[in-house]
Amino acid sequence: MTDLPRYLQLLWGREPEGRRGPKPGRTIEGIGAAAVEIADREGLEAVSMKSVARAVGFTTMSLYRYVDSKEELEAVMLDVAYGAPTFTYDTGSGWRDRISLWARGIAQRRLAHPWTVELIQSAPPLTPNVLAWTEHGLAALEDTPLTSEQRLSAMLAIDGWAQNHLRQSVQMGFTGPVDPESPQGNYLGLISQLIDPERFPQLTAAGSESLGDPDDNFYAEEFDRGMGLLLDGIAALIERHP
Amino acid sequence: MTDLPRYLQLLWGREPEGRRGPKPGRTIEGIGAAAVEIADREGLEAVSMKSVARAVGFTTMSLYRYVDSKEELEAVMLDVAYGAPTFTYDTGSGWRDRISLWARGIAQRRLAHPWTVELIQSAPPLTPNVLAWTEHGLAALEDTPLTSEQRLSAMLAIDGWAQNHLRQSVQMGFTGPVDPESPQGNYLGLISQLIDPERFPQLTAAGSESLGDPDDNFYAEEFDRGMGLLLDGIAALIERHP
Protein backbone atom coordinates (compact mmCIF):
# COMPACT_ATOMS: atom_id res chain seq x y z
CA MET A 1 0.00 0.00 0.00
CA THR A 2 1.69 3.09 -1.25
CA ASP A 3 1.07 6.17 0.80
CA LEU A 4 -0.72 9.03 -0.81
CA PRO A 5 0.94 11.98 -2.47
CA ARG A 6 0.63 15.12 -0.43
CA TYR A 7 -1.98 16.92 -2.50
CA LEU A 8 -4.35 13.95 -2.31
CA GLN A 9 -3.97 13.73 1.44
CA LEU A 10 -4.89 17.38 1.67
CA LEU A 11 -7.79 17.20 -0.80
CA TRP A 12 -9.33 14.18 0.86
CA GLY A 13 -8.67 15.45 4.37
CA ARG A 14 -6.45 12.52 5.22
CA GLU A 15 -3.90 14.30 7.30
CA PRO A 16 -2.82 12.61 10.49
CA GLU A 17 -4.01 14.55 13.54
CA GLY A 18 -1.84 15.80 16.31
CA ARG A 19 0.78 17.21 13.99
CA ARG A 20 3.51 19.44 15.36
CA GLY A 21 4.55 22.81 14.12
CA PRO A 22 2.48 25.76 12.94
CA LYS A 23 -0.85 25.19 11.21
CA PRO A 24 -0.75 25.67 7.46
CA GLY A 25 -1.78 29.19 6.53
CA ARG A 26 -3.70 28.23 3.40
CA THR A 27 -5.71 25.35 2.02
CA ILE A 28 -5.03 23.56 -1.27
CA GLU A 29 -8.53 24.35 -2.32
CA GLY A 30 -7.69 28.03 -1.84
CA ILE A 31 -4.46 27.70 -3.72
CA GLY A 32 -6.21 25.83 -6.51
CA ALA A 33 -8.93 28.46 -6.65
CA ALA A 34 -6.34 31.21 -6.97
CA ALA A 35 -4.67 29.31 -9.80
CA VAL A 36 -8.01 28.81 -11.52
CA GLU A 37 -8.73 32.50 -11.24
CA ILE A 38 -5.44 33.34 -12.92
CA ALA A 39 -6.09 30.84 -15.69
CA ASP A 40 -9.60 32.18 -16.25
CA ARG A 41 -8.36 35.73 -16.39
CA GLU A 42 -5.00 35.51 -18.16
CA GLY A 43 -4.84 32.04 -19.63
CA LEU A 44 -3.16 28.85 -18.53
CA GLU A 45 0.31 29.97 -19.55
CA ALA A 46 0.06 32.76 -16.98
CA VAL A 47 -0.17 30.15 -14.23
CA SER A 48 3.28 29.71 -12.76
CA MET A 49 4.38 28.73 -9.31
CA LYS A 50 5.39 32.32 -8.81
CA SER A 51 2.13 33.91 -9.97
CA VAL A 52 0.00 31.53 -7.96
CA ALA A 53 2.15 32.03 -4.89
CA ARG A 54 1.85 35.78 -5.20
CA ALA A 55 -1.92 35.51 -5.57
CA VAL A 56 -2.21 33.73 -2.23
CA GLY A 57 0.42 35.87 -0.53
CA PHE A 58 3.19 33.32 -0.58
CA THR A 59 6.68 33.09 -1.95
CA THR A 60 7.19 30.64 -4.77
CA MET A 61 8.74 27.84 -2.80
CA SER A 62 6.07 27.89 -0.11
CA LEU A 63 3.67 26.30 -2.54
CA TYR A 64 5.74 23.17 -2.41
CA ARG A 65 4.51 22.63 1.11
CA TYR A 66 1.13 21.83 -0.40
CA VAL A 67 2.03 20.32 -3.74
CA ASP A 68 5.02 18.30 -4.86
CA SER A 69 5.12 19.54 -8.43
CA LYS A 70 3.35 21.81 -10.82
CA GLU A 71 1.63 18.81 -12.35
CA GLU A 72 -0.03 18.15 -9.03
CA LEU A 73 -1.11 21.76 -8.85
CA GLU A 74 -2.77 21.31 -12.22
CA ALA A 75 -4.64 18.28 -10.94
CA VAL A 76 -5.95 20.44 -8.11
CA MET A 77 -6.93 23.14 -10.59
CA LEU A 78 -8.95 20.64 -12.59
CA ASP A 79 -10.71 19.48 -9.46
CA VAL A 80 -11.60 23.04 -8.51
CA ALA A 81 -12.81 23.75 -12.03
CA TYR A 82 -15.11 20.75 -11.98
CA GLY A 83 -16.50 21.50 -8.57
CA ALA A 84 -18.93 19.06 -7.00
CA PRO A 85 -21.91 18.03 -9.15
CA THR A 86 -24.88 19.92 -7.79
CA PHE A 87 -27.82 18.56 -9.73
CA THR A 88 -29.82 15.41 -9.11
CA TYR A 89 -31.70 13.24 -11.58
CA ASP A 90 -35.47 13.40 -11.75
CA THR A 91 -37.04 10.28 -10.43
CA GLY A 92 -38.74 8.58 -13.31
CA SER A 93 -36.41 9.95 -15.94
CA GLY A 94 -34.78 7.46 -18.28
CA TRP A 95 -31.09 6.80 -18.79
CA ARG A 96 -31.02 8.91 -21.90
CA ASP A 97 -32.24 12.05 -20.16
CA ARG A 98 -30.00 11.39 -17.22
CA ILE A 99 -26.78 10.89 -19.07
CA SER A 100 -27.59 13.87 -21.28
CA LEU A 101 -28.04 16.00 -18.22
CA TRP A 102 -24.75 14.74 -16.89
CA ALA A 103 -22.90 15.37 -20.13
CA ARG A 104 -24.31 18.87 -20.33
CA GLY A 105 -23.22 19.49 -16.78
CA ILE A 106 -19.65 18.47 -17.51
CA ALA A 107 -19.58 20.42 -20.75
CA GLN A 108 -20.83 23.49 -18.93
CA ARG A 109 -18.12 23.33 -16.29
CA ARG A 110 -15.43 22.83 -18.87
CA LEU A 111 -16.77 25.58 -21.08
CA ALA A 112 -16.54 27.94 -18.12
CA HIS A 113 -12.83 27.09 -17.90
CA PRO A 114 -11.70 26.41 -21.47
CA TRP A 115 -8.08 26.06 -20.42
CA THR A 116 -8.94 22.63 -19.03
CA VAL A 117 -8.47 21.25 -22.53
CA GLU A 118 -4.85 22.39 -22.46
CA LEU A 119 -4.07 20.39 -19.37
CA ILE A 120 -2.20 17.21 -20.03
CA GLN A 121 -2.92 14.66 -17.37
CA SER A 122 -0.29 11.99 -17.33
CA ALA A 123 -2.08 10.09 -14.62
CA PRO A 124 -5.73 9.18 -14.13
CA PRO A 125 -7.65 11.57 -11.92
CA LEU A 126 -7.95 10.77 -8.23
CA THR A 127 -9.31 14.03 -6.90
CA PRO A 128 -12.64 14.21 -5.02
CA ASN A 129 -14.73 16.35 -7.34
CA VAL A 130 -13.66 14.61 -10.52
CA LEU A 131 -14.38 11.23 -8.98
CA ALA A 132 -17.73 12.54 -7.77
CA TRP A 133 -18.64 13.41 -11.35
CA THR A 134 -17.57 9.98 -12.47
CA GLU A 135 -19.76 8.43 -9.82
CA HIS A 136 -22.65 10.60 -10.92
CA GLY A 137 -22.21 9.54 -14.53
CA LEU A 138 -22.25 5.88 -13.67
CA ALA A 139 -25.35 6.43 -11.58
CA ALA A 140 -27.11 7.86 -14.62
CA LEU A 141 -26.81 4.46 -16.31
CA GLU A 142 -27.77 2.53 -13.21
CA ASP A 143 -31.13 1.36 -14.53
CA THR A 144 -29.81 0.02 -17.81
CA PRO A 145 -29.22 -3.70 -18.22
CA LEU A 146 -25.59 -3.05 -19.11
CA THR A 147 -22.77 -4.59 -17.15
CA SER A 148 -20.77 -2.15 -15.10
CA GLU A 149 -17.93 -2.61 -17.55
CA GLN A 150 -20.20 -1.53 -20.39
CA ARG A 151 -21.49 1.35 -18.34
CA LEU A 152 -17.99 2.53 -17.70
CA SER A 153 -17.18 2.26 -21.40
CA ALA A 154 -20.27 4.19 -22.38
CA MET A 155 -19.58 6.90 -19.85
CA LEU A 156 -15.97 7.24 -20.88
CA ALA A 157 -17.03 7.49 -24.49
CA ILE A 158 -19.48 10.27 -23.72
CA ASP A 159 -17.09 12.16 -21.50
CA GLY A 160 -14.30 11.74 -23.99
CA TRP A 161 -16.41 12.96 -26.81
CA ALA A 162 -17.61 16.02 -24.89
CA GLN A 163 -14.08 16.85 -23.91
CA ASN A 164 -12.81 16.44 -27.42
CA HIS A 165 -15.58 18.51 -28.89
CA LEU A 166 -14.67 21.36 -26.60
CA ARG A 167 -11.04 20.93 -27.50
CA GLN A 168 -11.71 21.09 -31.21
CA SER A 169 -14.05 24.03 -30.77
CA VAL A 170 -11.50 25.98 -28.79
CA GLN A 171 -8.94 25.26 -31.48
CA MET A 172 -11.26 26.51 -34.16
CA GLY A 173 -12.19 29.54 -32.11
CA PHE A 174 -15.85 28.53 -32.15
CA THR A 175 -16.50 29.01 -28.48
CA GLY A 176 -16.84 32.75 -28.73
CA PRO A 177 -17.59 35.35 -31.38
CA VAL A 178 -15.61 34.65 -34.53
CA ASP A 179 -12.94 37.19 -35.28
CA PRO A 180 -12.15 37.10 -39.01
CA GLU A 181 -8.82 38.82 -38.41
CA SER A 182 -7.52 36.11 -36.10
CA PRO A 183 -5.60 33.19 -37.58
CA GLN A 184 -8.54 30.90 -36.75
CA GLY A 185 -10.95 33.35 -38.30
CA ASN A 186 -9.62 32.98 -41.80
CA TYR A 187 -9.01 29.28 -41.43
CA LEU A 188 -11.09 28.84 -44.52
CA GLY A 189 -9.11 31.42 -46.41
CA LEU A 190 -5.88 29.70 -45.53
CA ILE A 191 -7.19 26.26 -46.32
CA SER A 192 -8.54 27.23 -49.71
CA GLN A 193 -5.21 28.88 -50.38
CA LEU A 194 -3.41 25.63 -49.71
CA ILE A 195 -5.36 22.72 -51.02
CA ASP A 196 -5.65 21.66 -54.60
CA PRO A 197 -9.35 20.97 -55.32
CA GLU A 198 -8.40 17.96 -57.39
CA ARG A 199 -6.33 16.32 -54.70
CA PHE A 200 -8.71 17.39 -51.93
CA PRO A 201 -12.20 17.26 -53.44
CA GLN A 202 -14.04 16.30 -50.25
CA LEU A 203 -12.35 18.94 -48.17
CA THR A 204 -13.03 21.55 -50.81
CA ALA A 205 -16.70 20.65 -50.83
CA ALA A 206 -16.98 20.47 -47.08
CA GLY A 207 -15.21 23.76 -46.68
CA SER A 208 -17.42 25.68 -49.03
CA GLU A 209 -20.62 24.14 -47.73
CA SER A 210 -20.52 23.50 -44.07
CA LEU A 211 -17.99 25.80 -42.53
CA GLY A 212 -19.43 28.71 -44.39
CA ASP A 213 -20.86 30.50 -41.41
CA PRO A 214 -19.78 29.05 -38.11
CA ASP A 215 -21.98 31.15 -35.90
CA ASP A 216 -22.24 31.27 -32.16
CA ASN A 217 -24.56 28.30 -32.01
CA PHE A 218 -22.17 26.06 -33.88
CA TYR A 219 -20.68 24.71 -30.70
CA ALA A 220 -24.01 23.83 -29.14
CA GLU A 221 -25.52 22.40 -32.31
CA GLU A 222 -22.54 20.22 -32.98
CA PHE A 223 -22.58 19.12 -29.38
CA ASP A 224 -26.17 17.94 -29.66
CA ARG A 225 -25.52 16.27 -32.98
CA GLY A 226 -22.54 14.26 -31.79
CA MET A 227 -24.15 13.43 -28.47
CA GLY A 228 -27.19 12.14 -30.33
CA LEU A 229 -24.93 9.88 -32.36
CA LEU A 230 -23.42 8.38 -29.23
CA LEU A 231 -26.71 7.97 -27.42
CA ASP A 232 -28.18 6.20 -30.43
CA GLY A 233 -25.24 3.87 -30.32
CA ILE A 234 -25.77 3.14 -26.65
CA ALA A 235 -29.46 2.61 -27.25
CA ALA A 236 -28.62 0.06 -29.91
CA LEU A 237 -26.31 -1.65 -27.47
CA ILE A 238 -29.01 -1.82 -24.84
CA GLU A 239 -31.60 -3.20 -27.23
CA ARG A 240 -29.43 -6.04 -28.34
CA HIS A 241 -28.48 -6.81 -24.77
CA PRO A 242 -29.47 -10.30 -23.51
CA MET B 1 -5.34 37.23 -48.07
CA THR B 2 -2.89 36.73 -45.27
CA ASP B 3 0.42 35.32 -46.32
CA LEU B 4 1.38 31.96 -44.99
CA PRO B 5 3.53 31.36 -41.93
CA ARG B 6 6.96 30.12 -42.82
CA TYR B 7 6.55 26.49 -41.81
CA LEU B 8 3.48 26.11 -43.99
CA GLN B 9 5.24 27.61 -46.98
CA LEU B 10 8.00 25.08 -46.49
CA LEU B 11 5.72 22.12 -45.90
CA TRP B 12 3.58 22.86 -48.94
CA GLY B 13 6.54 23.77 -51.14
CA ARG B 14 5.32 27.30 -51.62
CA GLU B 15 8.63 29.08 -51.56
CA PRO B 16 9.18 31.73 -54.18
CA GLU B 17 11.82 30.64 -56.68
CA GLY B 18 14.93 32.56 -57.54
CA ARG B 19 15.84 33.29 -53.96
CA ARG B 20 19.20 34.79 -53.14
CA GLY B 21 21.64 33.61 -50.54
CA PRO B 22 22.74 30.12 -49.60
CA LYS B 23 20.35 27.22 -49.99
CA PRO B 24 18.92 25.97 -46.72
CA GLY B 25 20.98 23.08 -45.42
CA ARG B 26 18.04 21.09 -44.06
CA THR B 27 14.36 20.52 -44.75
CA ILE B 28 11.54 21.04 -42.26
CA GLU B 29 10.52 17.48 -42.85
CA GLY B 30 14.01 16.46 -41.74
CA ILE B 31 13.89 18.70 -38.72
CA GLY B 32 10.44 17.41 -37.85
CA ALA B 33 11.60 13.82 -38.24
CA ALA B 34 14.51 14.46 -35.89
CA ALA B 35 12.15 15.95 -33.34
CA VAL B 36 9.80 12.98 -33.69
CA GLU B 37 12.68 10.62 -33.14
CA ILE B 38 13.63 12.38 -29.93
CA ALA B 39 10.03 12.31 -28.72
CA ASP B 40 9.70 8.62 -29.56
CA ARG B 41 12.90 7.79 -27.77
CA GLU B 42 12.95 10.12 -24.76
CA GLY B 43 9.47 11.57 -24.51
CA LEU B 44 7.98 14.87 -25.56
CA GLU B 45 9.54 16.81 -22.71
CA ALA B 46 12.97 15.96 -24.11
CA VAL B 47 12.13 17.87 -27.27
CA SER B 48 13.63 21.32 -26.93
CA MET B 49 14.88 23.70 -29.55
CA LYS B 50 18.36 22.85 -28.39
CA SER B 51 18.00 19.08 -28.51
CA VAL B 52 16.35 19.14 -31.93
CA ALA B 53 18.97 21.51 -33.26
CA ARG B 54 21.75 19.29 -32.02
CA ALA B 55 20.12 16.27 -33.62
CA VAL B 56 20.21 17.89 -37.04
CA GLY B 57 23.64 19.44 -36.54
CA PHE B 58 22.47 22.98 -35.92
CA THR B 59 22.76 25.52 -33.20
CA THR B 60 19.58 26.36 -31.36
CA MET B 61 18.80 29.60 -33.10
CA SER B 62 19.25 28.19 -36.57
CA LEU B 63 15.99 26.31 -36.19
CA TYR B 64 14.20 29.64 -36.25
CA ARG B 65 15.09 29.93 -39.92
CA TYR B 66 12.57 27.14 -40.53
CA VAL B 67 10.02 27.67 -37.81
CA ASP B 68 8.83 30.80 -36.05
CA SER B 69 8.11 29.21 -32.70
CA LYS B 70 8.19 25.93 -30.90
CA GLU B 71 4.46 25.62 -31.39
CA GLU B 72 5.00 25.56 -35.13
CA LEU B 73 7.64 22.91 -34.69
CA GLU B 74 5.09 20.82 -32.85
CA ALA B 75 2.67 21.19 -35.73
CA VAL B 76 5.37 19.86 -38.03
CA MET B 77 6.02 16.99 -35.64
CA LEU B 78 2.36 16.03 -35.73
CA ASP B 79 2.39 16.10 -39.51
CA VAL B 80 5.44 13.85 -39.64
CA ALA B 81 3.90 11.49 -37.10
CA TYR B 82 0.75 11.13 -39.18
CA GLY B 83 2.58 10.63 -42.43
CA ALA B 84 0.59 10.32 -45.63
CA PRO B 85 -2.26 7.79 -45.61
CA THR B 86 -1.03 4.82 -47.60
CA PHE B 87 -4.03 2.54 -47.83
CA THR B 88 -6.94 2.67 -50.25
CA TYR B 89 -10.50 1.50 -49.78
CA ASP B 90 -11.66 -1.71 -51.40
CA THR B 91 -14.07 -1.04 -54.19
CA GLY B 92 -17.39 -2.42 -53.17
CA SER B 93 -16.80 -1.96 -49.47
CA GLY B 94 -19.45 -0.09 -47.51
CA TRP B 95 -19.02 3.09 -45.50
CA ARG B 96 -18.80 1.20 -42.27
CA ASP B 97 -15.82 -0.86 -43.35
CA ARG B 98 -14.21 2.16 -44.89
CA ILE B 99 -14.45 4.50 -41.95
CA SER B 100 -13.38 1.69 -39.64
CA LEU B 101 -10.30 1.15 -41.73
CA TRP B 102 -9.62 4.86 -41.62
CA ALA B 103 -10.07 5.10 -37.87
CA ARG B 104 -7.81 2.14 -37.33
CA GLY B 105 -5.22 3.76 -39.53
CA ILE B 106 -5.24 6.95 -37.53
CA ALA B 107 -5.21 5.11 -34.24
CA GLN B 108 -2.25 3.08 -35.42
CA ARG B 109 -0.23 6.14 -36.33
CA ARG B 110 -1.02 7.82 -33.05
CA LEU B 111 -0.30 4.71 -31.06
CA ALA B 112 3.12 4.58 -32.67
CA HIS B 113 3.74 8.08 -31.30
CA PRO B 114 1.82 8.28 -28.03
CA TRP B 115 3.22 11.72 -27.24
CA THR B 116 0.84 13.15 -29.84
CA VAL B 117 -1.84 13.20 -27.16
CA GLU B 118 0.27 15.58 -25.12
CA LEU B 119 0.43 18.15 -27.88
CA ILE B 120 -1.86 21.07 -27.39
CA GLN B 121 -2.86 22.53 -30.71
CA SER B 122 -4.15 26.02 -30.27
CA ALA B 123 -4.95 26.32 -33.96
CA PRO B 124 -6.66 23.94 -36.39
CA PRO B 125 -4.25 21.83 -38.41
CA LEU B 126 -3.18 23.06 -41.82
CA THR B 127 -0.33 20.71 -42.58
CA PRO B 128 -0.34 18.47 -45.66
CA ASN B 129 -0.44 15.00 -44.14
CA VAL B 130 -3.04 15.82 -41.54
CA LEU B 131 -5.26 17.38 -44.17
CA ALA B 132 -4.70 14.36 -46.39
CA TRP B 133 -6.03 12.12 -43.61
CA THR B 134 -9.02 14.38 -43.21
CA GLU B 135 -9.69 14.16 -46.93
CA HIS B 136 -9.37 10.39 -46.75
CA GLY B 137 -11.85 10.22 -43.89
CA LEU B 138 -14.43 12.28 -45.71
CA ALA B 139 -13.98 10.10 -48.78
CA ALA B 140 -14.86 7.05 -46.68
CA LEU B 141 -18.34 8.50 -46.19
CA GLU B 142 -18.70 9.58 -49.80
CA ASP B 143 -21.38 7.03 -50.66
CA THR B 144 -23.64 7.84 -47.72
CA PRO B 145 -26.68 10.07 -48.23
CA LEU B 146 -25.39 12.42 -45.55
CA THR B 147 -24.78 16.07 -46.26
CA SER B 148 -21.16 17.08 -46.26
CA GLU B 149 -21.80 18.90 -43.00
CA GLN B 150 -23.04 15.70 -41.44
CA ARG B 151 -20.14 13.79 -42.88
CA LEU B 152 -17.74 16.26 -41.34
CA SER B 153 -19.49 15.96 -38.01
CA ALA B 154 -19.41 12.19 -38.12
CA MET B 155 -15.76 12.13 -39.06
CA LEU B 156 -14.80 14.61 -36.36
CA ALA B 157 -16.70 12.55 -33.82
CA ILE B 158 -14.86 9.39 -34.80
CA ASP B 159 -11.48 11.05 -34.91
CA GLY B 160 -12.11 12.80 -31.64
CA TRP B 161 -13.18 9.64 -29.96
CA ALA B 162 -10.18 7.71 -31.21
CA GLN B 163 -7.88 10.44 -30.06
CA ASN B 164 -9.51 10.65 -26.69
CA HIS B 165 -9.44 6.92 -26.19
CA LEU B 166 -5.73 6.91 -26.80
CA ARG B 167 -5.33 9.80 -24.40
CA GLN B 168 -7.22 8.06 -21.64
CA SER B 169 -5.38 4.82 -22.27
CA VAL B 170 -2.01 6.50 -22.09
CA GLN B 171 -3.05 8.15 -18.85
CA MET B 172 -4.08 4.84 -17.39
CA GLY B 173 -0.93 3.18 -18.64
CA PHE B 174 -2.94 0.69 -20.68
CA THR B 175 -0.99 1.04 -23.88
CA GLY B 176 1.83 -1.21 -22.78
CA PRO B 177 2.47 -3.89 -20.22
CA VAL B 178 1.04 -2.86 -16.86
CA ASP B 179 3.62 -2.17 -14.21
CA PRO B 180 2.04 -2.60 -10.79
CA GLU B 181 4.81 -0.56 -9.19
CA SER B 182 4.08 2.55 -11.24
CA PRO B 183 1.58 5.10 -9.96
CA GLN B 184 -0.81 4.08 -12.75
CA GLY B 185 -0.33 0.43 -11.92
CA ASN B 186 -1.90 0.63 -8.52
CA TYR B 187 -4.56 3.07 -9.59
CA LEU B 188 -7.07 0.65 -8.19
CA GLY B 189 -5.20 0.40 -4.93
CA LEU B 190 -5.17 4.14 -4.57
CA ILE B 191 -8.79 4.55 -5.57
CA SER B 192 -10.04 1.94 -3.16
CA GLN B 193 -7.96 3.61 -0.49
CA LEU B 194 -9.69 6.92 -1.11
CA ILE B 195 -13.34 6.39 -1.84
CA ASP B 196 -16.01 5.61 0.65
CA PRO B 197 -18.13 2.73 -0.76
CA GLU B 198 -21.26 4.39 0.52
CA ARG B 199 -20.63 7.71 -1.16
CA PHE B 200 -19.22 6.09 -4.31
CA PRO B 201 -21.16 2.87 -4.80
CA GLN B 202 -21.02 2.83 -8.60
CA LEU B 203 -17.32 3.50 -8.69
CA THR B 204 -16.69 0.85 -6.11
CA ALA B 205 -18.63 -1.68 -8.13
CA ALA B 206 -17.05 -0.69 -11.41
CA GLY B 207 -13.59 -0.79 -9.90
CA SER B 208 -13.88 -4.25 -8.47
CA GLU B 209 -15.56 -5.71 -11.53
CA SER B 210 -14.28 -4.22 -14.70
CA LEU B 211 -10.85 -2.84 -14.05
CA GLY B 212 -9.85 -6.01 -12.33
CA ASP B 213 -7.39 -7.17 -14.93
CA PRO B 214 -6.62 -4.54 -17.54
CA ASP B 215 -4.55 -6.72 -19.81
CA ASP B 216 -2.73 -5.86 -22.98
CA ASN B 217 -5.85 -6.19 -25.08
CA PHE B 218 -7.81 -3.71 -23.05
CA TYR B 219 -6.89 -0.86 -25.33
CA ALA B 220 -7.93 -2.67 -28.50
CA GLU B 221 -11.11 -4.14 -27.03
CA GLU B 222 -12.25 -0.81 -25.68
CA PHE B 223 -11.42 0.77 -29.00
CA ASP B 224 -13.68 -1.64 -30.85
CA ARG B 225 -16.44 -1.28 -28.30
CA GLY B 226 -16.53 2.51 -28.44
CA MET B 227 -16.11 2.61 -32.19
CA GLY B 228 -19.04 0.23 -32.52
CA LEU B 229 -21.13 2.61 -30.44
CA LEU B 230 -20.35 5.50 -32.73
CA LEU B 231 -20.86 3.56 -35.93
CA ASP B 232 -24.22 2.35 -34.71
CA GLY B 233 -25.14 5.94 -34.09
CA ILE B 234 -24.09 6.96 -37.58
CA ALA B 235 -26.01 4.02 -39.03
CA ALA B 236 -29.12 5.21 -37.21
CA LEU B 237 -28.57 8.68 -38.61
CA ILE B 238 -28.28 7.32 -42.13
CA GLU B 239 -31.41 5.18 -41.82
CA ARG B 240 -33.57 8.05 -40.75
CA HIS B 241 -32.13 10.25 -43.43
CA PRO B 242 -34.71 11.55 -45.97
Added chain:
DNA sequence: GCGCTACTGCGTACGGTGCAAGCAGTTACT
Protein backbone atom coordinates in the same frame (compact mmCIF):
# COMPACT_ATOMS: atom_id res chain seq x y z
C1' DG C 1 32.63 42.21 -64.22
C1' DC C 2 30.35 45.00 -60.21
C1' DG C 3 27.95 46.07 -55.88
C1' DC C 4 23.54 45.51 -53.69
C1' DT C 5 20.47 42.67 -51.32
C1' DA C 6 18.30 38.85 -49.48
C1' DC C 7 19.42 35.02 -47.55
C1' DT C 8 22.17 31.39 -44.59
C1' DG C 9 23.63 29.53 -39.97
C1' DC C 10 26.03 31.20 -35.58
C1' DG C 11 27.00 33.63 -30.97
C1' DT C 12 25.57 36.19 -27.30
C1' DA C 13 22.29 37.70 -24.03
C1' DC C 14 17.91 38.09 -21.40
C1' DG C 15 13.93 37.18 -18.69
C1' DG C 16 11.44 33.45 -17.20
C1' DT C 17 10.66 28.72 -15.60
C1' DG C 18 10.34 24.62 -12.13
C1' DC C 19 12.52 23.12 -8.36
C1' DA C 20 16.64 21.42 -4.87
C1' DA C 21 18.51 22.63 -0.39
C1' DG C 22 19.13 24.85 3.76
C1' DC C 23 17.24 28.52 6.86
C1' DA C 24 15.06 30.43 11.47
C1' DG C 25 10.85 30.34 13.82
C1' DT C 26 6.74 27.76 15.83
C1' DT C 27 4.12 24.10 17.86
C1' DA C 28 3.07 19.71 20.25
C1' DC C 29 4.75 15.56 21.49
C1' DT C 30 7.92 12.76 25.00
Added chain:
DNA sequence: AGTAACTGCTTGCACCGTACGCAGTAGCGC
Protein backbone atom coordinates in the same frame (compact mmCIF):
# COMPACT_ATOMS: atom_id res chain seq x y z
C1' DA D 1 12.48 21.15 29.33
C1' DG D 2 14.04 19.08 25.37
C1' DT D 3 13.29 17.41 21.01
C1' DA D 4 11.25 16.49 16.73
C1' DA D 5 8.19 17.78 13.14
C1' DC D 6 6.31 21.18 10.96
C1' DT D 7 5.76 26.20 8.88
C1' DG D 8 7.02 29.73 5.22
C1' DC D 9 11.32 32.11 3.38
C1' DT D 10 15.82 32.78 0.98
C1' DT D 11 19.25 31.62 -2.15
C1' DG D 12 20.79 29.35 -6.15
C1' DC D 13 20.85 26.36 -10.27
C1' DA D 14 20.04 24.41 -14.76
C1' DC D 15 17.25 24.99 -18.43
C1' DC D 16 13.89 26.97 -21.38
C1' DG D 17 12.19 29.83 -25.58
C1' DT D 18 13.60 33.47 -28.24
C1' DA D 19 15.16 38.66 -29.52
C1' DC D 20 19.02 40.59 -31.86
C1' DG D 21 23.10 41.34 -34.36
C1' DC D 22 26.84 38.92 -36.75
C1' DA D 23 29.98 37.33 -40.91
C1' DG D 24 29.67 34.74 -44.89
C1' DT D 25 27.25 33.44 -49.41
C1' DA D 26 24.53 33.33 -53.65
C1' DG D 27 21.74 35.51 -57.14
C1' DC D 28 19.99 39.87 -58.85
C1' DG D 29 20.25 44.43 -61.84
C1' DC D 30 23.71 47.15 -63.71
